[in-house]
Amino acid sequence: MEKLIYANTEKSPDMLYFAKMNIPDAVFAFTHKGKKYAICSPLEIGRARKESDFDGIYPSNGSDFDTLLEIFSNLKISEAEVPNSFPSGMFLKLKKAGLKIKVSGGDFFPERRIKSEAEISEIKKANDAASASFERVWQIFRESSIENGFLKWNGKFLTSEILKFEIELQCLKMGAESKNTIAACADQACDPHCEGYGKIRANELCVFDIFPRLKSSGYFGDMTRTFLKGEPNCAQIKLVESVKKAQENAISEIKAGKRADLIHKNVSSFFEKNGYKTDFDGNGWRGFFHSTGHGIGLEVHEEPRLGLAKNTLKSGEVVTVEPGLYYKGVGGCRIEDNVLVLQNGCQKLSNFHYDWVVK
Incomplete structure (x- = not known):
């Protein structure tokens, strides 16, 4: 059965994977006898012929829908498989026109899970942007002073908002964009997806989760580090050391054939053995209550998942490894890197030091 997509590349990683170029407006793209085709407007057809991975480009006759029906009729295509993200209105319209449409029950392009050398290189580049951003945060923390329990930088109180701006600016300099960056301090970090707000406290754990997307190719990196400016207490030291050891243990287990x-x-x-219980205390979860990791590529969260699902890792997959612990009053800590699954182990695709106390 031939495959059919109707989407733009900003919202559809499947379309970006299929086209290998940025397409701002939704277009039809499809397979036919092992080759790839698209219907493009006059605005896109010249660029698509130069930049895309399509084997052929059809010009739109003014109505992409009518053009598709005409092409399918000429090619004798009467049925097609579409991704589960396919627009419902277009789905109904095609069915009404007499096409047999099957919705994919799983990954539309299962081959996306196995990364090529070129894709691995792009993920490394995205992580380089994250690493440069961590270096910027580290520099700002070093330059900051402590005043009344808070950090001051360049004569102003340092805030999550300032840090996110500096992170996003650094990513842009590296050819990437970083949306929804996390710079969460103290108890804010105990909600793992809290982006952080307000003044940064001294002597408190600060979680920075940076997941840049390369503007040129759409590939993501995803790294997390936890920093503290000042003097950590014993509970904070034990928490961070436990998370780091948990990450090391998990990375040592990753290889092809291993169940995630x-x-x-x-x-x-x-x-649990180190005294960190996970439970719900009435106000929220505490302990370790998210997955150990997830796949990464053209989506920041994709298959396979390193959680409760019984996924078997395959050589060529790229996954994050990001254990974390979260206890209000002590703080949150998460440490995250990306690794390439290999036949007999894994290779790290992200690089930044694990020092966390900034003097």
Whole structure:
């Protein structure tokens, strides 16, 4: 059965994977006898012929829908498979026109899970942008002074908003954009997706989760580090050391053929044995209550998941490894890197030091 997509590349990683070029407005693209085709307007057709991965480009006759029906009729295509993100209105319109449409039950392009050398290189580049941003945060923390329990930088109180701006600016300099950056301090970081707000406290754990997307190719990196400016207490030291050890343990287990849920369960067990209980205290979860990691590529979260699902890792997949612990009053800590799954282990695709106390 031939495949059919109707989307732009900003919202559809499948379309970006299929086209290998940025397309701002939704277009039809489809397969036919092992080759790839698209219908493009006059605005896009010249660029698509130069830049895209399509084997052929059809010009639109003014109505992409009518053009598609005419092409399918000429090629004798009467049925097609579409991704589960396919627009419902267009789905109904095609069915009404007499096409047999099947919605994909899983990954539309399962081959996206296995990364090529070129894709691996792009993920490394995206992580380079994250690493440069961590270096910028580290520099700002070093330059900051402590005043009445808060950090001051360049004569102003340092805030999450300032840090996110500096991170996003650094990513732009590296050819990437970083949306929804996390710079969360103290108890804010105990909500793992809280982006952070307000003044940065001294002697408190600050979680920075940076996931840049390369503007040229759309590939993501995803790294997290936890910093503290000042003097950590014993509870904070134990928390960070436990998270780092859990990450090391998990990375050491990753290889082709390994079940991801067993890696996740071992991380949970390690935390439990070290006195870190996971439970719901009436106000929210505390402990380790998210997955150990996830796939990454043209989406920041994609398959496979390193959680409770029984995924078997395959050589060529790229996954994050990001255990974390979160206890209000102590703070949150998460440490995250990306690794390439290999036949007998894994290769790290992200690089920044793990020093966390900034003097």
